[in-house]
């Protein structure tokens with residue numbers, strides 16, 4: 001039997017550790033808000049419909065139109081700032097930036113509507129209960145559903161994809177990222193009682209699980225389908241190093257996506273897939289000590305060859321991708337609650353370790369620098385020679401979300 005002073009000591013120690021970690025979360029959330037304040041100031045001189053995305057060579061903010069895949073992340077981060085503070089000033093900014101996106105509810109030109117609308121309007125509805133936001137989200141889900149084909153049992157990601165190997169075009173490409181968009185469909189099904197949204201989401205998830213995830217739980221980025229019979233025509237990469245490699249952010253989308261799909265379905269096949277993908281990521285010999293992955297797990301490895309047109313042939317530096325780490329950290333906080341205690345504790349420890357790495361001077365920007373983004377050192381797409389070793393708005397969004405999830409677990 002352990003002596004009483006042992007229990008007093010360990011109880012005291014865990015309160016002390018929890019207190020320290022609360023301070024860690026609060027100071028990082030405070031820093032994030034400070035950067036967001038600077039960024040809001042910077043946006044004042046921009047066009048009304050310009051959404052923060054990354055920086056240029058001079059370290060100044062670059063924006064995109066609302067029709068790119070990332071406009072929802074800045075409003076989403078503003079909603080997290082509001083959630084942290086309940087300050088109406090943050091709410092006003094979050095509302096302003098969210099409502100700029102209203103035309104997206106009818107957008108059907110690519111699959112990213114889940115990212116664009118659920119991070120913005122989804123958080124808006126969660127935190128305000130405003131029914132107008134609910135209706136906009138449901139209309140967005142209808143628009144996303146138009147890209148589903150019952151023959152491929154998938155939502156088409158892009159209208160076309162050109163192989164890095166030559167001139168071959170594919171007209172039904174599905175990328176692993178697309179799993180993230182399903183959250184909008186699950187939401188719409190719950191809100192309306194219309195099971196067709198859910199049917200589309202589950203069908204897509206099953207197809208991705210069979211065709212996009214390899215037997216060892218690594219992942220293909222792009223799977224191209226034949227719409228006449230639903231057969232797979234090709235498995236390639238767009239943003240990864242090689243067709244048979246594992247693009248780190250793709251694996252991150254898979255871990256987060258299948259965790260969310262398990263939350264929505266309670267189907268153990270999806271939990272097994274989420275955990276398998278997480279284990280593959282965390283146990284990988286190529287994952288650096290600080291758990292911030294290289295942009296691709298197999299870059300520069302023997303047995304992996306980029307397509308002839310890919311810029312990956314010319315990049316020898318193994319850049320880190322902070323965005324992948326932030327997504328995985330957030331996902332692991334959730335996944336840790338769905339598995340048995342000891343496995344869950346492992347995922348939670350990894351999620352916390354990643355957060356601490358990201359909050360270190362190696363990855364967190366000095367205040368007022370980095371185009372006022374929070375985190376440095378992400379990668380958009382090396383094959384396309386775009387956004388290499390830069391801040392990215394979605395790295396910041398998932399960092400803030402991971403902080404929120406960590407904080408909730410400490411309460």
Ligand code: GLY
Pocket residue numbers: 069177239249380
């Ligand atoms: N969804 C696009 C990307 O992760 O770059």
